Amino acid sequence: MSLKSFLIGSPIETIKEKHERLSKTMGLAVFSSDPLSSVAYGTEEILFALVLGGAAFLNYLLPIAVAIVILVAIVATSYYQTIHAYSSGGGAYIVAKDNLGDYPGLVAGAALLIDYVLTVTVSVSAGIAAITSAFPAIRDHTVALCLFAILFISLMNLRGVRESGKAFSLPVYVFIGGLLLLIGASFANSFSHPSVAYAALREPASAIFPIFIILKAFASGCATLTGIEAVSNGVKAFKAPEAKNAGITLIWMAVTLAILTIGIAYYAHYYAILPNENETVLSQLTRTIFSKGPIYYGIQFATALILILAANTSYADFPRLSSIMANDRYLPRQLSNRGDKLVFSNGILILGFLSALLLVLFRGDTHSLIPLYAVGVFTAFTLSQIGMVRHWVREKGKGWLKSAFINGLGGLVTGVVLVIIAVEKFAQGAWMVLVAIPVLVYLAKEVQRHYQSVADQLSLDKCVVEAVDYQHHSVLIPISGMQQAVVGAIKYGKAISDDVTAIYVYIDPVETRKMKEKWDSLCMGVKLQILHSPYRSVTEPLMDYIESIREDYPDGVITVVLPEFVPSKWWHHLLHNQTALFIKGILLFKKGVVSTSVPFHLRK
């Protein structure tokens, strides 16, 4: 208990829940760390995929970056509409469930939960890669650094440190400013340094099916779009008029994302940056322009920081979505419990555990995690857009046809991209997500079925004929010898019933004789029943005896009173047979038997 309060701090009262409203500039900072941070690895992923086809393919970087920016525009326009239709926050799970039904909703929900875990893993590993690019000496400790970052973010969230616009705005704007500075300086620098633009590498493209290489690179680059839906989930967090402010923020964000993506890709191409396992593309470009001076280190730190903030957004999204799904009975209800700090602690713990596990499995390598990433994102995009089309068609409000068309186009494009990603990235890891989503959907349905079945069985609406005769109440007290705890239990037994029997299990003849002599000398005023146990088990003869009483009085109540001595230190438990605990465990599954613990507290 004291360790918990040291780590987490003291609890917060329910009524103290506060609702901070965000301005547009603050909103941009809070919601854009996730989408903008993907600029840090987007270009690099495209280059890694292209270089597999041969150096000549590197020249496709710019067209692919342009295609991705067009995709950003389409998706952002679609979400702009979602914001105005679902002003209370329209996550893909809710939109798909409301408009398309339970299963599409669950698919979107499962895809999102997986993605939130991956956002943490990818962002943390990319953030640590920004640091290790600047300080190669600590590169060997990548996994440890990543785990430390996850532990830190998890603890902060368990402590209830909430998204605070002020704290968030600084690194986000430093990052945006730093990258704009980088693009500007690259532009200025380009006058004195002619482009080397992979020119030395200009050779005929050698792959047999060049289109597959290009599609694979496009699929890799789609990781840039992750998090773009964040604003539409959080419309309620904006100052009034909420929908309008959120919409404008979304446009700002999409424009910034487009500028940074094109800018980085253009100058990576201009200066012929090659992808490399030991240093990120962004770090190489920054080093080329500014060399290893204060501006370089500033941009690396800002990159690491915005990526850590991006991971942090999942710590708001994952517990919130899992609590919504738990309230719909699709996930264990423990996920809807608020902890001491008013946060959904169980969701935070599960997210921290899963992302740490993934990090260890993939050894903190951003590059090998990316193929898993985009599948979930685009599944959610597609379902959400199709759900919106259904929404417009159903509502038939003003301009519904135009709205349905825009979302329909968005759904179509993201659907096609989803197929490209699933096919191109299948063997590299996308299959895991494609397997995990249906498994999660199946489990969610099973969980819901179970809760429904429990509710039906516990309901008082149906009258259950369970005739219990509370007049006939047999109390059994298993004892292992005569001592203080046993005396207390027998006195308690006599207080709750007139039919009390002490039970002693005969294992060793000498012990049994001693026990009987002691019993006779003490005159406890209740029967002593000695049960034989050829196999030395204590529980089996007791259960048989309970059965025999049950035969005599089928409707009677049987209470097993267990004398328990409680050690003063928890580790003393290791030195004692846990027979009472074991008997209680078995009795729980024995129908119509009540078990009672009468504790006797040791003082030392």
Next chain:
Amino acid sequence: MSLKSFLIGSPIETIKEKHERLSKTMGLAVFSSDPLSSVAYGTEEILFALVLGGAAFLNYLLPIAVAIVILVAIVATSYYQTIHAYSSGGGAYIVAKDNLGDYPGLVAGAALLIDYVLTVTVSVSAGIAAITSAFPAIRDHTVALCLFAILFISLMNLRGVRESGKAFSLPVYVFIGGLLLLIGASFANSFSHPSVAYAALREPASAIFPIFIILKAFASGCATLTGIEAVSNGVKAFKAPEAKNAGITLIWMAVTLAILTIGIAYYAHYYAILPNENETVLSQLTRTIFSKGPIYYGIQFATALILILAANTSYADFPRLSSIMANDRYLPRQLSNRGDKLVFSNGILILGFLSALLLVLFRGDTHSLIPLYAVGVFTAFTLSQIGMVRHWVREKGKGWLKSAFINGLGGLVTGVVLVIIAVEKFAQGAWMVLVAIPVLVYLAKEVQRHYQSVADQLSLDKCVVEAVDYQHHSVLIPISGMQQAVVGAIKYGKAISDDVTAIYVYIDPVETRKMKEKWDSLCMGVKLQILHSPYRSVTEPLMDYIESIREDYPDGVITVVLPEFVPSKWWHHLLHNQTALFIKGILLFKKGVVSTSVPFHLRK
């Protein structure tokens, strides 16, 4: 439960415990697998230690082997006396405790327990090394093979497969026969092949302190003596006259051990076998004489088998010694419980776990485990011999002076060897054992102190003034809503007391209002108490309420009746808040509060 019965088989009745008596030839097989098997690695360890000083040191192999055989003779003579004095089985723990007191007994006991673990680890890793020497292809799987062997031996012992003279005698005699054949064939072969006897390596010894190299090699070779005390622990297992038969068996065993040790060392020297990480010395020698034919494979398998049997002897010794120490209250009493198969299952499980752990930590490398091994053996030897001296001096029977002199000499020699081993092997791992022994002794004393304190506190001899007023019995029933399980709990509460209160913790205002309406409509006939909980905790308001009742009736009994619904499948528990379990856990530490579970069983 069904997994357990599949792995372990059905239980054995207490009365079916059988006592098989052993003839001398069977006794030799049962008790000598441990000491004789050490021939498989003894010579190798001496060579490994010598080669560190330079190749010239290899020529010290023979003199060291002779010194070890002399040591065998002295120790065997000492134990011959112990057998006649302690015919009920005189393990070092009992001899030292009886004659020297608690602390020397505990030191001997701790040393033996450590050694039994090491016997398993060393024997299994050496046994697997015999196999991998013959089949180098599986060498990479050493650790997995070792763990599999430990798992197999543990399961066999949990199933109650006892030391059976017949099953044991074959591999032991095949091993003895095989090695005698090897020595004989080496002798025959030596006529046609002149000795190469490390001759090519003859160069001046280069070490600055040659004596340290030689002592280190001697200390390594002392691992040969492990297990030599086995006969004296098991005197009772022999046919009458027990002591005489056991004594003769001990002499046979010592003579066999001496012949094999000298024979192997002599021909390892004659054929200039060099120690090597990939093939054992014994395998090299056998291969040299017989090349890789059926005799070679036969000897390798017999070696592996006798080593596995040697490990198996620890599975009898460790649980037996730990149950004796647990009966003396030095170890947790769970270690003295007999399992379904009449064996001390907990001891077997702990031995299996610890030896597997050591195996993994040392990667199944016999050579790096040996330095830990001999310290414990010689500690037990020395204490046992000194104990015997005290025994003779105290008894002053016929010829006591001669007996005391023999054991005194044994104690002195083993004591000196112990110091040599502790010093020479300190840095390579002996320090771990030298640290572990005092730690274990301290813990054992603490455990005994705790049991004594519990026995004093529970004793009925002292009258405890604990005035409990069983007339005033308050029953509290924490409820989370109105359902079947709650109705059952309330009916039960009314059956055991007239003062029943249902407790509902107010967290959500809407839920609370609904609950109250339902309660009012159902007329349960007991009070409903609603407790506020600003921090959303269920337990804290309940505990505060219990305190307030305690203030009103300081001597009254308080029973907390917990309605619990029991899922039909165990994994359903994961889907429900474990509030009842949590409350029961906290109540256990609350003085004077009885907790009662009223189960309601779900059918699906």
